[in-house]
Amino acid sequence: MSDVSMSDAEAEIQRLRAVVDQFRLKAREQPDSLFPAHADALLRLGSLLAETGEVDAALAAADEAVQIYRLLAEVDPDSFRMGLASALNNWSSRLSEGGKPAEADAAVAEAVAEARMAMAARPDHARFILVSCLINLAGSALRVGDAERCLNHLSEATEVFKSAGEAGVTFLGPMIEALHRAALAFGEIGLWGEAVDTRRLMLALFPGGPPPSMVHLLALTLQQASLAMAGAERLEVAQQCADEAVELAHLLFDKDPVEYRLILAQALGNQGGRRFQRGETQSALDVVLESVNLFHQVVNTDPGGAVPSLILTLGTLSAILHGLGLADQAAIVDEQKAQLQQTLERMLAQKG
The missing domain is CATH 1.25.40.10 (Tetratricopeptide repeat domain)
Structure with missing residues (x-):
């Protein structure tokens, strides 16, 4: 991260910490109230802290965000299950960075389960959250040496992505990048059949021809x-x-x-x-x-x-x-x- 971008990140971290503190004060004043924006600020804060190397603080922020979304989803699952899935997916990344692979795997598995349920109720809104969770789950499978399960998750993520039609164009670049990284990872460990299959998934993203x-x-x-x-x-x-x-x-x-x-x-x-x-x-x-x-x-x-x-x-x-x-x-x-x-x-x- 450059000096300029580091300075910008530090300024944003301080701003988000202030926002989070304000929400914590509100929560103490209104103990029966929950604020989705509080959880979202924590997730953003956690991501920035992870980028600047503050792994423990990043994990704590993501953990707090998950707890808020769990409570929100209990009250109104149709409205907040997507947020819970996204928070769990984010938490999984923070757990992995914190050297807790088993907890990370459990978190992303739960994220996928929540995203699937959200898809049943609100597919247009939940689709890309499910895709992101499945890609993360594929990485989890590969880390434990289960290449078949990894490829199955990538295949499902591709099918879910394709079901979005034109709405997927905005997210096409990140989807290609995720599959590209997976193909490289398969090749690096000598799983060339899986690497080729992942390249085929990349071509499948273009219904009009790659x-x-x-x-x-x-x-x-x-x-x-x-x-x-x-x-x-x-x-x-x-x-x-x-x-x-x-x-x-x-x-x-x-x-x-x-x-x-x-x-x-x-x-x-x-x-x-x-x-x-x-x-x-x-x-x-x-x-x-x-x-x-x-x-x-x-x-x-x-x-x-x-x-x-x-x-x-x-x-x-x-x-x-x-x-x-x-x-x-x-x-x-x-x-x-x-x-x-x-x-x-x-x-x-x-x-x-």
């Missing part, structure tokens, strides 16, 4: 999955991922050959490697030659993106040529690869 950037992310994740599966000797799955990545790259290339030529070249190079790995040598050669041709078309305009991938693809081409008994041609490719490796090293030295 933008090229979303398709691109799915294609890249499929390529990463293909490489991981190949390393694990799951060659059939690796090939399936590679083939789908090429299909998507072709779709992108057909729409914008300049922007997506490199993506197609990389996808084809990976596809050729997977075919060669499965013993489909001639087919692999055809695909890899197409890939190399595309790389040569883009290497001058985007050397940083093209050269590392071209080096890998030339390595695959050399292996294929050796497999076909074409040692002389393979030697020529190896020389090209060595020259490119030197070029890459000079590029990296210049950056350093």
Whole structure:
């Protein structure tokens, strides 16, 4: 947080503390009265305190807000159940930050239950609270290693979000970001099937057809999955991922050959490697030659993106040529690869 934003946050914290103190005074003067704005001020205060590192104070503020909303929901559940769900969801985050994972998990589970009940009564108002709670619950599931439950919660969150229609446009960016982070998290722990499925959920957010950037992310994740599966000797799955990545790259290339030529070249190079790995040598050669041709078309305009991938693809081409008994041609490719490796090293030295 910058000095300016820190100063602004500290000023807002002081303002909110004053507001909370005023509500506490009102509560003492009117012990039978409850004020939703009191709870909302506490939640906002807790979030700001968490951002400035005051974890214990943030947790205390969220806890107090939850207690207020519990009482409000007991009096008028139709009006305040949504607020309770949101407060519980916020409290869960504060508990997690405070090193209390079990309590955090229980809080977010309760938040989802309250949000579901609120959806039954007031779906248009409660929908996005339920989505937020489900995403938080998905994170809770992943933290305890339950990837299947995590993906199920993400799938439900996506379906609930889609049911909003045009009303969801305002929240589309945060929804994409949440799914994007989940896909990255799955990939980081080697759950590539779940990472790919999460990318598909991102595409499902666009009923009229996803933008090229979303398709691109799915294609890249499929390529990463293909490489991981190949390393694990799951060659059939690796090939399936590679083939789908090429299909998507072709779709992108057909729409914008300049922007997506490199993506197609990389996808084809990976596809050729997977075919060669499965013993489909001639087919692999055809695909890899197409890939190399595309790389040569883009290497001058985007050397940083093209050269590392071209080096890998030339390595695959050399292996294929050796497999076909074409040692002389393979030697020529190896020389090209060595020259490119030197070029890459000079590029990296210049950056350093």
